[in-house]
């Protein structure tokens with residue numbers, strides 16, 4: 001068993017370099033350490049200038065996503081032991097502009113997410129005295145898998161369509177739109193369908209399926225996209241067959 005392992009970490013400090021560089025750090029090897037533990041060791045013991053994001057250290061906040069040996073991973077859920085004997089390449093999340101070292105700019109994703117209104121839309125709330133909006137277990141099952149998304153954006157880093165065409169609204173946003181469209185309390189499906197039918201919406205997806213493969217929460221964004229394609233096609237056919245206003 002090795003006593004140390006090397007991390008080859010991409011550095012980018014915009015005030016002192018125009019291109020990213022790679023810096024090697026030798027850290028203690030511990031079979032219980034995840035990549036994030038090694039990065040924190042570097043930050044605390046070797047080089048306090050290294051920048052990266054994390055918060056929960058338990059696969060919940062979605063902020064520690066990076067490329068590990070070329071694959072999008074949550075670094076708090078990826079063990080050093082998977083990459084023995086090393087070195088392990090750690091790079092910023094692919095397809096996002098890099099602000100510094102391993103920190104990427106997320107505002108494009110945030111704006112796209114807001115566009116599909118990821119909250120419950122209702123034309124009117126029922127009076128409080130009528131009680132809660134109850135759901136059956138079957139109704140819950142329809143949207144629960146999509147509600148597991150932690151906005152880590154690993155699916156964007158895995159998506160070649162997003163890599164080629166950054167205006168594509170992308171897998172997680174579509175999965176989250178599906179989460180609300182499938183919720184029996186929601187009445188906003190048509191609004192979201194219209195947004196997702198636009199040029200940069202669901203039809204950009206060529207069903208590579210990598211988004212679903214890398215998702216650490218088993219959300220299945222690729223499945224959500226295919227479901228949207230079916231429902232939106234049905235809606236379009238209906239609009240052709242039915243008289244105006246009867247959709």
Ligand code: SF4
Pocket residue numbers: 148149150151152153154155156171172175211214215216217218219220221
């Ligand atoms: S769908 Fe999965 S990979 Fe994509 S942002 Fe949500 S949790 Fe992350």
Ligand code: FES
Pocket residue numbers: 054055056057058059060061062063064065074075076077
């Ligand atoms: S630190 Fe929160 S998901 Fe990894």
